Amino acid sequence: MSNKKTTQRQGFKTNEFIVYPAHGVGQITAIEEQEVAGHKLELFVINFVKDKMTLRVPTAKISAVGMRKLAEPPIVKRALETLKGRARVKRTMWSRRAQEYEAKINSGNIVAIAEVVRDLYRSESQPEQSYSERQLYEAALDRLAREISAVQRITDTEAVKEIEASLAKGPKRGAAAKGEGEADDDGETEAEAA
Numbered sequence: 001m002s003n004k005k006t007t008q009r010q011g012f013k014t015n016e017f018i019v020y021p022a023h024g025v026g027q028i029t030a031i032e033e034q035e036v037a038g039h040k041l042e043l044f045v046i047n048f049v050k051d052k053m054t055l056r057v058p059t060a061k062i063s064a065v066g067m068r069k070l071a072e073p074p075i076v077k078r079a080l081e082t083l084k085g086r087a088r089v090k091r092t093m094w095s096r097r098a099q100e101y102e103a104k105i106n107s108g109n110i111v112a113i114a115e116v117v118r119d120l121y122r123s124e125s126q127p128e129q130s131y132s133e134r135q136l137y138e139a140a141l142d143r144l145a146r147e148i149s150a151v152q153r154i155t156d157t158e159a160v161k162e163i164e165a166s167l168a169k170g171p172k173r174g175a176a177a178k179g180e181g182e183a184d185d186d187g188e189t190e191a192e193a194a
Helices: 001-009 059-065 073-083 094-105 110-120 131-152 154-169
Strands: 017-018 024-036 039-048 053-058
Touching: 017 039, 024 053, 024 131, 039 059, 053 059, 073 110, 073 131, 073 154, 094 110, 094 131, 110 131, 110 154, 131 154
Parallel strands: none
Antiparallel strands: 017 024, 024 039, 039 053
């Protein structure tokens, strides 16, 4: 019986930090058994300190929800490299782009989250962001920083500094990028507004 349990747990252990796609980095604080309709159900108790939230996830459902172990250092390195790349902003309507960014953030994929941070990053010399752009940027930045801090065992603040240092190494995103499509105050280009 214990063998079946271990396979269901897929190597996850108590006190381990994990990534839950919809909520980011959490910690398994316990493994509980509950009886539901006459069946014994094994649950991971996952605590998300920053959100002051606790989830109970059946061990059998972890694959379905996409729960995973923290990224390996080479993948973290790839995410940090991604930040140095050129921002890729599709010329589609903001609402569609926002949905794509949201999906990437909730995918739990650290490299996809890094792409959102890169694409929505604004340096001092760049035009202001709209409120919704800023919110998505901060959500992605927070997810990325929390995972990097858990992997590298550093504080969230140190992780944010590391992310910002990588972003700063990217192609200069100032004046040159402006010519592509002048942005209005609300962040829409002329073509989008039309």
